[in-house]
Amino acid sequence: MRDNLVRVEEELRQTRADIKLVERDNLHFTVKFLGEIPESAVEEVDRRIRGLALRRMEVGVRGLGAFPDLRRPRVVWAGVAPQDIPSVTNGGQQVIDALEGIGESDDRGFHPHITVARVRSPRNLESLASVVRECSAKEFGRSTISALKLKSSDLTPSGPIYRDVKEYSLQ
Numbered sequence: 001m002r003d004n005l006v007r008v009e010e011e012l013r014q015t016r017a018d019i020k021l022v023e024r025d026n027l028h029f030t031v032k033f034l035g036e037i038p039e040s041a042v043e044e045v046d047r048r049i050r051g052l053a054l055r056r057m058e059v060g061v062r063g064l065g066a067f068p069d070l071r072r073p074r075v076v077w078a079g080v081a082p083q084d085i086p087s088v089t090n091g092g093q094q095v096i097d098a099l100e101g102i103g104e105s106d107d108r109g110f111h112p113h114i115t116v117a118r119v120r121s122p123r124n125l126e127s128l129a130s131v132v133r134e135c136s137a138k139e140f141g142r143s144t145i146s147a148l149k150l151k152s153s154d155l156t157p158s159g160p161i162y163r164d165v166k167e168y169s170l171q
Helices: 002-013 040-051 084-096 125-134
Strands: 018-020 059-065 077-080 111-119 137-145 147-156 159-169
Touching: 002 018, 002 059, 002 137, 018 159, 040 084, 040 125, 040 147, 040 159, 059 084, 059 125, 077 084, 084 137, 111 137
Parallel strands: none
Antiparallel strands: 018 111, 059 077, 059 137, 077 111, 147 159
16 A cells, blocks of 8 residues: 555656655655643543544545645645545544643644645646546555554654654453
């Protein structure tokens, strides 16, 4: 699945749009973005996550899209296969509900996805949008979600550096 996403990233690169591709090892589903939180909040996040009974699941990754939309994309993402959306959404919503009141609030609703590129400027947007439309139903493969990770990210000029803070095995 990751190899297929890297191949589609190459197609996106060939559009010559002004994008920053996500490196293969950094491709992941984001459940909740917390933003800057104090160290004391990490302990509370840990306590709340450990209290959940999250299940391991196999998920199909399918289709490309863009946030907020293809007319003014900021993020290009790969989505979840329709048949897997309910289980992924259920697990994600459990985490979001458990972390209520910690970190940044977000009222956009949970939309399970893997970010594959960030759009930096409007250069060659039509070419980029064309590839996204062509790949809107493309199958990228299946993957087992077997862990939830609390990550920190340090932003650098060459992109974010992610570090695992905590890892929770799913049953």
